[in-house]
Amino acid sequence: MIHQRALEYLLALEGAALLRSFVEESDPGFGRARVAEMRRLLAMAELDVEPVAVERVSATDGYRVWSRTYDEPGNGLFPAEEAAVRGILADLKPGVVLDAACGTGRHSAWLADRGHRVIGVDGSPDMLARARDRVPGADFREGPLERLPLPDRSVDAVVCALALTHVRDLRPVFAEFARVLRPGGDLVISDVAQEWIAMGSVPRVRLDDGRPALTPGHRHRTSDYLGAALPVGLRVVSCDEPRQGPVVPLDAGAEMPAGGTPVGETGPWDQWPWSLAGMLPHVWQAVTGGVPLMIIWHFQRDPADR
Template sequence: MIYEHPLAYLLGIEGLALLRGFIGERDEEFVRARIAEVRRLLDDPELAEAAVRVTWVDPVAGYRAWSATYDSAPNGAFAFDEPAVREIIEPLPAGVALDAACGTGHHAALLAGRGHRVIGVDGSPDMLEHARRRLPEADFRLGDLRRLPVPDDHVDLVVCGLALTHVPELDPVLAEFARVLRPGGHLVIADLHPERILRGSIPTVRDPDGRPGRLPGYRHLVGDYAPVMLIWHFRLEGLEG
């Protein structure tokens, strides 16, 4: 159970701003204004009892609820990850590409458009239904990132977008990516920055009764990726944070 209190969130943001002032990024006027805001927030009676209790939702159940509106409702994350993935895969030769945690097939369609033979894997049957309608010529499979239903040394490219924030540990997933990639293959990962997770960018879904829930969100620091990639013999060619 998550205890989501708007006042706690606002005070946390004010705290981050005050820390920036403390190290000299902001002047005295800014710091005094933030302290005054904190006092007003603490005195606001509407914020005092505004907390809600939100349950964690299993990703399969969460994406079942989200699948009906996933493509139609605005999703600001797409504006960040899709252009970045497109730029990276543009110069790569066509081959067999795995869209890991493919969802409704956004990256799968991009890969197919570049001439790749696409395999898509996702843990949500409901999301896969949408993906198959979007790209009927692709091979979509139900599976887990930690146990991919793909043979060893089978693909030339793995793309994984907006998914690793849902897994508690990177190592089992990176091990699977290494297993299914052919020697010399490429891995492209696009995900939310850990600071966005810290500031609450964790997807909210609602159950059939309208009660709010949160998909699991794990804050993997940018530096957490490098040692795991070295263990599985990946060579880091680019990193943007």
């Protein structure tokens, strides 16, 4: 069981901002302002409440719930992620493309429109049902990333979007990607930056009985991807980390409202951590400015691997 309190998250943000100011240029009053603000937060009785008890559920169970609203209005990462991934895939000649962890088929639809034969694989029957409605001409199959329901060397390209954060060990997944790829085939991966996982950007859902729950969120570092890809014959073509806006000056000018913050402004648990970030926008900007939003990988299977 995970226990989450708004007060503790807000204090953690203040502490993260202090750590950043410890090694970066900052206003001389920045640190004092953060300490004073932490004292004010600690003095707010409305924030001194019992933690929310949160379960950890499997990705399949989480997406069974999330599938109902996944595309409405959609993930805030989608625009930047789609631009990066599709920029790589745009030059591919029409062929057979695997959309691994295809979800509701947002990449499958785009690939099909460009003349590719699309095979979508996902572990969630509920997400697959929506993908089939969205892209009726594609071939959607249920299965885990660690055991893809495809024969060896059967696809020209693989795309896996914003899914590997749910996977603890990347090695069997990359081995499967390499197995189904033809020699010279392309693998394009997007994943949530590990910094954002650490700041609470993990899908949260309400189970059917109303209990709060989080899906798995694993923090993969660059070495984890490379350690999984290189031994199975995948070479790096490119790696990009789109950023969260510019680094902002660390100044002491902006502070939370002097009168304190009403309880309602923390927002419901379902909106955390974003509603909490809204309580301390100046601190949030100081912490997240210049931090990568995601990581985008382009690998290629060795053309000489016959």
